[in-house]
Amino acid sequence: MTVVADHAVVAQSNGRERSSEIHIGLLGVGRVGRAVVRLAPSAAKVAGQRIRVVSGLVRDLRSGRDCPLPLTDDPGAIFASAPQVIVEALGGTEPARTLVLEALARGIAVVTANKTLLAYHGEELLAAAWAAGVPLRYEASVIAGVPFLGTLARRPFAANITSITGIVNGTTNYVLSEMRRARISYADALAEAQRCGYAEADASKDVNGFDAVEKLAVLVRQLAGVRVAAPAIETRGIGGITAADHEHAAELGGTIKPIASAAWDHPQISAFVGPSFVPAAHPLAKIEGSTNGICLRDRDGREVSFIGPGAGPDVTASTILDDVLEAALERALWHEPAPAANTAAPSTPWFVRLASRSGLLDGPEIASVCARQNVWVERTSSLDTRRGGEGRWLLTYPCRRDQIERVTTALNAATNGEAAVWRALA
């Protein structure tokens, strides 16, 4: 029997796997830990599994009183609760490192979003996980809302990456985006970010680039297979950027973004973190607000980009819970697809071209024909048609295809013309 079949037989024959609850032991009951507790029932429903957070570790028992969870300040009690998966949400390096090592040594899978722990102790933890034959997952540690890190760990060949360039810190991208958008100072944009929850009260780790450089170290280990000490990477904060810098960057054909970048040619690596001028045509130039994104380039110059939300307790907890499911199940979930649904064509705006052989209608005439079908014109192109043909182009507000087709039938009848329509995205 082949290896593949061995695996499959275990997965199928082990009755506990399909029916048992997944028990989570939670280290740390802060904002992320509480979101894990709150979202676990929804994740269980989506996965068709039962998931239960069976115990939570806090440093001070008084701090978790409002959390609906058996709490302890004794790590031994967490392990005694026999979880299948430990979720580490303490942050920082200790006691996180010691407890993760203990979990792995006990054969318990570990999920964490702790980039500091991974940046400084990643090799030790990954080697321990490998030696124990136990999963260690950390998808939420970099661009928490976009699954790509574990995927590329499993699939190194097609990616064949030689450089990465990304926006991996949402606070600094929000601050720089707001400075430019609202033409405000760095201090005002940072205060705004704090008011809106995009920056912590102490934002120093974000604005100085320390958060981003830890993530870059995690990415480089994973994607380049090279150990890099975060402090060895050139790191600059965003504090010096002024409103005038943004204006002149635009004048020079680009925008200022908080960039983390690394390129390698084994064993040489060059890397930096800091606010950087990004040409307008670069894929990262349009990533605004707290959104994160990363571009991976391969040996042949092909580029793959992953873009999405970078942080926040709910986003992080959702990704942690997917890691929990993956670590506990080690296979794709399966749901019988729902019965064939009626497939409706949607209501969308429409891009309309009116060509005519017997003269054009003017704007009000077109609008009046449209209005009779409850279709409303949003904009009409004012461009002169330089190529000799006669025509009008317009965008409508959303309507159904049958409505726009009644409009074009009426317009064609009125002008002896041939209207053409295509959908438009909102």
Next chain:
Amino acid sequence: MTVVADHAVVAQSNGRERSSEIHIGLLGVGRVGRAVVRLAPSAAKVAGQRIRVVSGLVRDLRSGRDCPLPLTDDPGAIFASAPQVIVEALGGTEPARTLVLEALARGIAVVTANKTLLAYHGEELLAAAWAAGVPLRYEASVIAGVPFLGTLARRPFAANITSITGIVNGTTNYVLSEMRRARISYADALAEAQRCGYAEADASKDVNGFDAVEKLAVLVRQLAGVRVAAPAIETRGIGGITAADHEHAAELGGTIKPIASAAWDHPQISAFVGPSFVPAAHPLAKIEGSTNGICLRDRDGREVSFIGPGAGPDVTASTILDDVLEAALERALWHEPAPAANTAAPSTPWFVRLASRSGLLDGPEIASVCARQNVWVERTSSLDTRRGGEGRWLLTYPCRRDQIERVTTALNAATNGEAAVWRALA
């Protein structure tokens, strides 16, 4: 012992897994099949595994004479070669469907990039794979160069997707991009695409939207959990678009892209495929040439985008080989990271702000100071500084940090100023 540990122990204790060759049986030796044969040794090297294509199925034995592989026109001989993984590269529905079902029934993992097969027989094949407890992978069937489909199958919770909008056909995106860029007709752009290898000689399946709608059906089953028949989805080709349409679309604030889109609210689904007006601010508006991309939106309006190469024999074969490794190993690969490398800061262009308390240097004076450090000015901002402060902003060609710092030291000495520098992406 927990389920997780059971899995891990199998993975560790099975000596064959770490040392054995992965044997591939290849169905179909066309452009993709040949690329699989050619790239398998590189994939094996990256993965630290041995991979061997042990047999190939062809319809006509004369067609594969130049392929370095034992070939047969008898499917039974493929199964007799005892492969761990079948790679299906025949295309179309039959005999692909029958052979994939037979492989799964025999407990052999299957990898395919065949979106037609999946669009029309996906439920049957996935149910058969599940019943047999055998992997069936098809990452390369949609946006071949970007791994996201299998990832989201394993990780459904964080994504929680309610709509998808994508550019999933490279031929039509190339044709529409070229029409706009070079201001040429549809016929000329299509001929150009065929000349450059972005379109097949018979491009009808691409330009009519049939390729895209099959991919959309695969995506909807996977991400919405709903069965949709591809022919039930509104599908339009790109043939009617003119150069004038592109000009007026730009005038109306957008661009015309080949879009596949679906939104759902169980069990209702609305979907369409066709050339569409895309507003300039939309994430898909900037995806040019043969590149593909997809935006997934969740219940809370959060958006995740995956962008990259969509097709081509080598891209497809690379992704197939990653699927083979995943299917055969069912776990992340592990490489001991290389020893700590020297981390160099790279040479990049620089964005420079020169502020001065005692008067500014003019452009030639600045260029002369730079030139003494072998630093060359690319552009100087001509924007009037409307805020009262005095300064100059410029972009340099790439140089090292020590060079640019010697430049700013010299400029500061000459002007009693305070220069600031940030890196720029090329």
